[in-house]
Amino acid sequence: MLTLTSGAVQVIRTVTANPEMPPETGIRIESGIDGSDALRLSVAPAPEAGDQVVEAEGARVYLEQTVAQLLDDKTLDAQVDSQGDVAFTIAEGTEHPEA
Structure with missing residues (x-):
């Protein structure tokens, strides 16, 4: 199952x-539209049918079925740069930088 770093939890929360959003609001990760290996990330009010739900410390991530399989042994991290832009990264396994 996808693991979330403390940085990812903080950014998602x-x-x-x-x-104004429902309490189940989370981040949804799905396949890219054009069939490429790119993933799309968006804010979602709730999981869609078939989504795998990953929750850590109140941060929710909804994974499309095919994406859930792809990210099963990965770690999601997130950082905010000095301009306030958020960057999510996916790393192999559970070895990840602690934020």
């Missing part, structure tokens, strides 16, 4: 902490 910040991004989804809008009081």
Whole structure:
């Protein structure tokens, strides 16, 4: 199952902490539209049918079925740069930098 770093948990909780959104709001990762290896990440109010749900410390990630298989043994990390832009990265296994 996908593992979330503490940095990813913090960023996801910040991004989804809008009081106007449902409490189940999370980040959804799905396959790219054009069939490439790129993944699409978006804020989702709830999981879609068939999504795998990964939750850590109140941060929710919804994974499309094919993406869940692809990321099964990976780690999701996130960082915010000095301009406030968020960058998510996926690393092999559970070896990851602690934020």
